[in-house]
Amino acid sequence: MANPSTESDPAPTGREAPAWLALLVFLACAFVPLREALLDPSGRALLAVDTVTSQLPWSAHLAEQGLEPDVANAELSDQGTVFHPYYRWVVRSWLAGDPPLWNPHVYLGAPALGNPQAGVLDPQVLVLVLFEWLAGEPGFALGLALTAWLRLGLGAFGAFLLARRLGLFGSASWLAGFGFGFCGFTVLWLNHPLGHVPVFLPWLLLGVEAIARARRGGGSAVLPFALLALTSAACVLAGHPETSFYVCAFVGLWCLVLARTQRAAGLLAAAGLVLGACLAGPMLVPFLEYLGDSAATAVREGQRSTFADIDLVGLFAAVAVVATWIATGARRFGGLFERRATLRAGLRIGALALGALVLGFRGLPEGAVLAFVPGLFGRPDEAGGYLGPGSYLEEASLFAPLAIAALALASIARGSGPLRGRGVLIVGTALAWWLAQRAPGLLELKQQIPKIGLGATVRLAPVAALGIALLAAEGWQVSKRSGRVLGMVGVLALALVVGPVSQWARSTAPPPAPSVTALETAGLVVVPQERTSARRIELEGWYDPERVQRVGVRFVPQRTDAVAMGGSGTSLDLFDAPSATARARLSANDVRVPDDVAERARWFRSIYLDTSRLSPGWWTIELALEDRSGAVEHVPVTRIDVVRPVRFSSGFLLGLALWAVLPFAFRRWARILVVGGIAVRLIGFAEGLNPAIDARRVFPETATERVLAEAPPGTRFMGGPGVMPPNSAMVRGLYSLRGYDGLEPLGYFNFVPYVLLPGVHPILGWNARGVDVSSPLFRLTGVQRLALAEPFAAPGWTLVAGPDAGAPRFAEVHVYAADEPLPRAFCVPRVIGLDDLVSLVRSGTGFDPRAVASINGDWRPRTPMQRAEVGAPRSTNTTVEVDVALDGDGLLVLTDMMFAGWEAEVDGERRELEYAYAVFRGLPLTAGEHRVRFVYRPASLRAGAALASVAFGLALLVGLLAARTRRGGGQEARP
Known part of the structure; x- marks a missing residue:
């Protein structure tokens, strides 16, 4: 594996564009898709809140104002439902002097500092605090637009500088900047916490290289070390630890490879990376605490595969590709392959193509082709919407223009080139790309790693994007005829990846139509058309609650390689009455509900069924009916043929492949044309995917x-x-x-x-x-x-x-x-154990929450209270105060979430809290008047702050040692 840094820095040939010009160009290009929000921050908002305000009550309010509810990009729903509300609350809390460590506004309360996506300590969110402090809510909107603009521009500029630092110059460095700065992941997740992270990747690598350069030249590495640590901390604080981990892991690999030849520089860079992560301890440690006590961990643990689930054929294909690449570059065979470079390249391309074919047919996701042709099934910002598999955000995150992918493949096949660190780039890029595509074999193997295996592999896309951009830039810089030939061969190899679209679109012969007799207990009223390409399908039906305890929907595939989806209770909302569509069908006598059931029938609707979760082909829809004894009967009711509409013809794909050959066929006189064309393609991809929303649609106040x-x-x-x-x-x-x-x-x-x-x-x-x-x-x-x-x-x-x-x-x-709500805080005279409460609930006899409560501990009232007065709680984000007066012993119940870090003080003295009803806060009290104060003081925050303090001290120590220990370049090991 080649060392990321060598002893001398190659000089550019010819006149190079100044760095400031590149920065201006990249910022100008980033301005194009974000121009509406940047030019009119008071009238346009960048976060896609229209995904929320298209729902009630805002949709009705907007309709009254003459603004029909509309959604520019439905895939951005998290921006409206999660991040805009969270950022508004975080900004208001900081400005009010009420630290947003705990969020009482969702669930029964939840950690906010422990949820990095809330942005409590994210520098890119804290900027919004400053902007709102300076200019109010319009400043908040301007801050959103400016930070998004800088993420795109600075990400591209960082890749541009990194390419130069690694030995690429001229148009190649521009290609690297555009290839990474406007890659699919950065553009699609731009305004999510995931999109806050990728911008740091090239800058972290630049920091490592700066340390290596300083150590070789005998200069001080203190400043680059400090900047690397601060950049690492900002990357971890950026709001998505999963993506930050993958980014920092790749940079850590770069440091380890560097340490093989420049031990001091590699270890110093690794120390800066680790210390930077430790500086983010005040967020990182609470996050780990929350993660360990969250549903996310429990759910993902249930989805983890076992060693027995590993696809051995897929794993063998991936290993064979890597083994072929290593063997053709091994020194013992070097003489043969130096004399016969074409043979080496042919073996490498053949292995890659064969691996792509095997992995593709072994279960590569249907949306893998979107890495090269992201508009194949439409786009979510277009009128027809995205009609492909899964989520467009996930499936198209690996998008790189076919020309860039072909150039990268040509570079890999060559076996040598001017790009320093190409070995670690090739290995890291290959692993990141295949894992992000959820390649069979590799995916199951990765899931065996404790904790790390639970992470979504699509978050590796930024690593793959940077590697592809740099390798493509190297392939572009190589001017020999062999490079051009290899590039054209690379296009053909990529066609083997794009080609399997035909197998993904295949169908099967229709199954026999279900023969269904009239059901007395349940039935469907609204069913989808038999042949459908719609993104969402609607089902509606009824069931008899006296004879059916639970009803669900199941989709059974006709294809043997597809998997049944659903089961009892899947994707259903229950209603007391039919919808207007169902009433129309009932009135037309198309279907009927038995007369003796009609009065008590309940109605279910599957308004969330998404055909992107179904493979193309025929599916039988079954009702899963569970009776009072628990027995489940699956009754087939209808069938549908799921069709995946492909927007582009095979001729278009052929034209795209031919266009990808242009960089190799017309290199010298078409440099600006080709690089400019790739830039236009990438900017065009970004256009419309992060739409600016009319400010009048941003949560207008409603009567509701x-x-x-x-x-x-x-x-x-x-x-x-x-x-x-x-x-x-x-x-x-x-x-x-x-x-x-x-x-x-x-x-x-x-x-x-x-x-x-x-x-x-x-x-x-x-x-x-x-x-x-x-x-x-x-x-x-x-x-x-x-x-x-x-x-x-x-x-x-x-x-x-x-x-x-x-x-x-x-x-x-x-x-x-x-009519008779329970107050937020009240006292209970009788206390039982949790097991007794569970038995009470399961018995169905009911209980009075104000008369009896459960706790996990052994405390019981000695003299149970007869009367208690509990005042209205007074709250901030991290405190709740309650005045209580009671005439005996009792349990004070505060119906807020019990979680590690909450403490109680009674009349200024600390007391132990109990889990009331297994989830709420309970506090044993004795007779008398008390002032009770609940305070959120998480030990994880103190531990994180201590970790950051130690890291800061170590950083200072390492910096001082590095300043005193200046080595000359000759003292470092040489490759």
Whole structure:
């Protein structure tokens, strides 16, 4: 493996463009796709909040204002539902002097510092605090646009400088800048925390190279060491540890390879990288704590493959490719392959092509072709939308123009070139690319690594993108005829990857139509067309709740290589009445519900079914019906033929391949033309994928929000399907029982199933329609308002606002208030163990939460209280104060999430907290008047701060030693 840094720096041939000119060019190119938000920050907003405000109540409010709800790019929903509300709350909290360490507005409360995506310490989010402090909310919008612009421009500029530092000059360095700065991952995830990370990758490598250069020249490495540590810290703080880990791991590999020939420089660079990560300890340690007690870990552990699941054929194909590359570069065979470079290149390209074919037919994802032709199945920002497999964000994250990929392949096949560190680049790029494509064999093998194996491999795309860009730049710089020939051969090899589109689009003969007799317990009313290419399909039906306990939908493939999707309880929302579409079909007598069932029938809809999760071909749709005994019957009801519409013909793909040959056929006089064409292609790819939204669509205040805000402070509400999705209420400071942060407290995750109605999916059905609103456990959540799109009838709930004329007051949706809500804090005289509570819940007899509570500990009241007065809690993000007076012993229950780091003080003295009802905070109290204070002081934050302090001290020590120990270049080992 070649060393990333050699003893001398090759000089450019000819006149080189100044670095400042490159920076201006890259910033100008980054300006093009973001121009609307940059030119009009007060009228346009960059984060795609239209994905949220196209739902109620904002959609109704916008319609009243003459603005029809619209979504420019539906794939960016997380920007509106998660990141915009989180960033607004983080900015407001810092400006108010209320540190956003804990977020009380989602779930039952959740760590905020421990969730890096919240951006509590992310420098790119803290910039927004400064901008809002200077210019208010318009400054916030301007900050979003400016930081996104700088991420694109500085990422490209860093790759440009890195290419020069590694021995590439002229148009090759420009090609590297455009290839990485506007790669699929950076553009698609630009305004997600994932997109905050890639910009640091080339700058980290530049820092390593600067240390190596300083050590060789006998100069001081203190400044580059300090800058490397700070850049590493900013990379880790950037908001997505998964992506940061992959980026830093590749840089760490670069340091280790450097240490083979420049031991001091390699170790010093590795120390700077590690110390920088330690400087991010105040975020990193709380994140690890939250991750360990989150649903994300539990869910991903359940998805981990075993050694028995490893695809040995796919793994053999990958190993064979690497072994061929190593063998053809080994010194013992060097003489043969130096004399016969064509033979070496042929073997390498043949191995790569064969590996691509084997991995492709062994299970490479259907969307793998989007790495080269990202518009094959449409784009999410276009009128027809994206109709391909999975998520466009995930599948197209590896996009690189076919010309760049062919150039990189030509460079790999050559076996030598001017690019320093090409060995580590080739190995790292190959592993990153194949793992990001979820290649069989490699993927299962990676999943065996503890903790690291749980990470999504698509996050390796930035590493692959930088490697491909640098290798392509080298392939472009090589001027020999052999390079041109190899490049054209590379295009043909890539065609073997693009070619399997035909097998992905294949179908099968239709299965026999299901023969279904009239069901007395359930049935479908709304079914999709038999042949469909739609992204989403709708199903709606009914079931008899007296005879069916749970209903689900299952898709059974006709193809033997596809996997059945779904099961009991999959993707269903429950309703009391049919939709307008179903009523129309019932009125037309197309279907019917038995007369003796019609009055009590419940209705289910699968509004989240996505055909991108289904392979092309025929599928039989079955109802999964579970009776009261637990027996499940699968009844086939209809069939569909899923078609994947391909926008481009084979002729277009051939033309694309021929265009990719141009860099090799017309090298000398077409440099500017070809590099410019690639730049235009990449900028064109970025155009429209991060749309600027009309500022009037950015969470306009609604009557519904004003009604919800009238509930007692700190009490929660719950929205129905399509009404105020998770996190959106944070923009008004409201408290919602639902939330989304990518982690989710494990206690909350385990609590959810106990308050759901039978047959409801614990994720897709977790809304006001899917819960038992009269159950004691649901009352404990502190929900005092429900917001639903349709009328709702349940004992104990009263309509307080709605869109109908008969409502007490106006709101865009139907808002119901609890008649006898539980307060947020109350005292309980009787305490039992958790096992006793579970038995009580399962018995179905019910219980009064104000009369009995469970804790995990052994404490029990000696003299149970008869009366207690509990004042209204007074809250900040990290504190809750309550005044309590009681005449005996009792358990104070605060219906907020119990989590590590929460402490209690009673009259200034610290007391131990208990888990009340397994998820809430419980505090044993004795008779008397008390002032109780709950404080969030996570030990993980103290540990992270201590780690950062130690790292800072070590950084200073290493810097001083490096300053005193200057070695000449001759003292370093030479390759």
